[in-house]
Amino acid sequence: MRNLINYQLKLVAALLILTIVFISNKAYSQEEKKDISLSIQYQKIINQHSLINISAKFKDENGFNPCAKQKFDVYKVTVAEGESGESQEEKIGETITNEEGKTKFIIPYKITTPSVSFIVRLENSKLFEDTEESVEALDANIEATIEEEDSVFYIKARLFLPDNQPLAAQSIEVGLARLFGNLKLGEEDSYETDEEGFVSVPIDEGLTGIDGKLTFRIALNESDEYGTIIAFIDSNKGEKIEDESTFDQRTMWSPPNKTPLFLWIFPNLILVSIWSILVFLTLNLFKIYKSNKTKKS
Template sequence: MRYPSKFKASFFVLLLLVASFSAYSQDEKYRARVSLEHVKVMNGEAYIDISAKYKGEDGFETATDLEFNVYRLMNEDSLMYLGQARTNDAGRAKFFLKDTMKHSDTTGIYTYTVAIEDNDRFRDTDQSISFSEAGLSVDITMVDSVYYMSAILTDAAGNPLQGEFLKVGLIRLYGSLPIGEDNYETDENGSILVPIEERMPGLGGELTFEVVLKESEAYGTIRAAISAPIGIPIVDESTFDERTMWSPRVKTPYYLLIFPNLIIFGVWIPIVFLIFNLYRILKSKTNQL
């Protein structure tokens, strides 16, 4: 069956309008800037840290409530869908990795792709990250009455990694307090040795140290922590769990609960009693009539 030429022309114009509208809608969407980081916590979990932002009317803003599809590269041209991750109010999301060691290529490199697909606010885009597995072990030893923090960095096969930079810190309430130099380079044995020359106060003398391989191009970020009773013992004098005026609502002092309620009852009981008596008087007069 042959269609009239007018019908063909109209159909062609309609297709052009639909394509133009789709392209215009895509241009109206924001372009998200996505950054990825592989983070591994020794004796803990490993995850991909996703951060997204976009250029809005007031400059760069965090991309909140943005959904990502996460894929794993199985070979050169095959992706396996793993799941989704959604950014929080700070424009960040974590996608936790499982069974990573079972899905590397022949070089021991793991590749993941994070993609924005069919989103109402943002254009379709994707970002990939590749990394290799590594292990970080830490220990505290004493040599000549001086405590030392030792750390060994190895690859997935247990071979030492030389020339990587590690940071050593003491975990405190509001972050990590650097110990010694800014960073320490691993030697041919993949190890570092850092003296702990100053004793710091800790609850019961307990101190927690961490060693971090920060944002390595090959391995990402790896963290390892260890606790030891080598600090100056202090006693916890915090009143957070006590019932004080500055405690949370659930820890309100008893006298603030008792006396205000007694005053409230003292005001309402006479009012209720008067209302009840007025009702009895009204009822008695009604019965007399």
């Protein structure tokens, strides 16, 4: 009987210890969840699509680190008509951050309206606390043309609302799109639209491109009201790039099948000469050996 009681006490104690360990681990894991810094930005590329740029990072003892491979849900927010004015959320998709903690969510075309509002939310993560950020933007457009005045070419861009109302006093950046960034045009970093929503920027001379083709980037960047709006315009007014590559020629830095001829000829001549001398010496040694053997006999 006493053994049975001792066994029951041990069993209860073991269950109690396991319960305490489980609760402690659960509480510890909950305490380990980290807060993240979430940044989102609305961007519209004319004649292409609209998107939301998402960047997430967290801070630990080593500083800030990217929130890699985390799933974020994207919601469209609409305000109900009537006196209530309650907002309604509709999930329109999800996206996963890359190794740098960044991702782009392409907004479905049918959702684009004169005014857009979105929420980006992180939920039920094992590593991070739930968090969300919202972004709102009014729709606007950029039109750009290239015109010539007094033998000088200009980029003329107009910023306006969907109802064709011009947007004045907005900073527009104009540059030449390159592979690793944009080369600004003119002397200013940005140009302010006039009362009719126009900016006019001269195209610098001597700009080079493949077959003389250039792509210019016109952008309203990180506006509090309109987000980022980008338009591209192509031109053939550049100078053609001359191909100075010697890859297909016989040079010291060419591929093996394009080795300079003298590097083929001279080393082989040297090798043939060395082997000829060795063969000549070998033959003479053999003759001397045979001659000595004949004399002895």
